Amino acid sequence: MKKYTNKILIITGLILALGLILSTTVNIQKEYKNHPYKFSKIIEE
């Protein structure tokens, strides 16, 4: 039987990493769209 385990692990890991990158990007873009004032200037205390 051919060895599939390592390939499956690597491909799943890559898909997961891609998913994380996409979800982070989407989250930040959504935050920027909904609350643009948070990004407009440095808030001085």
Next chain:
Amino acid sequence: MKRDNIVKLLKLYFIENGRRDLMYLIIPLALIAFVFSFLSTGGLHFLGVLFVGIFVARLFESFTSSAGIHYLMVPANTKEKILSSMILANIYAPVVIFSIMFVSNILAKLLRSLLVQTAVVDGGAFFSGISLGQIVFLFAGISILFFGSVYFRKKSFLKTVSVCLGVSALYSTIIFITAVINYKIVAPEFESFHYESNLIENMSDAWTVVLALLVMAFFYVLSFIRLRETEV
């Protein structure tokens, strides 16, 4: 797949490892849990999870090492072997370990209430504070350690745990770098930012169960494939 073979495999496990489990798992755990719950109240569940983890991670170690080479020659197929091991990992280990800890906890509390008049004996306290998510993640963790015990031949608990830590560190770095790049594009004048990736905390119970089931299915199927590859 025959039910007879699964029963025989379970019997084989208890004949070979029953004594070892008693000497190195059950009696030490009972003593540690007794002393632990006598001295303090917290931290007992972590101990149980640790013991379950070590038990599960060592499950296939004895089967695949040279000492357990005869296990490969047991007349049963991979499905039967993996199913009997799943019963050991998902039912035998958690039930035995947590019930022993529960009994030790009660005994320690009884002794404490005899010595200290103000102490109360409350059996339910052991189980309160356990959420559905924690139980579900325990079983997902068991499936990962199960796969680790199939994948690594020696020191599988340490190896699996360190690989898991390494992978989560890698993913955290990926999230961090992505967040930095995104913030730099969206708001270049910002010097600092705050981003929390709270994927798991925001999930509802149903989604947690679905995620855990997916993780379990993935790792059990992968264990099956791995065992098929290494089978003689």
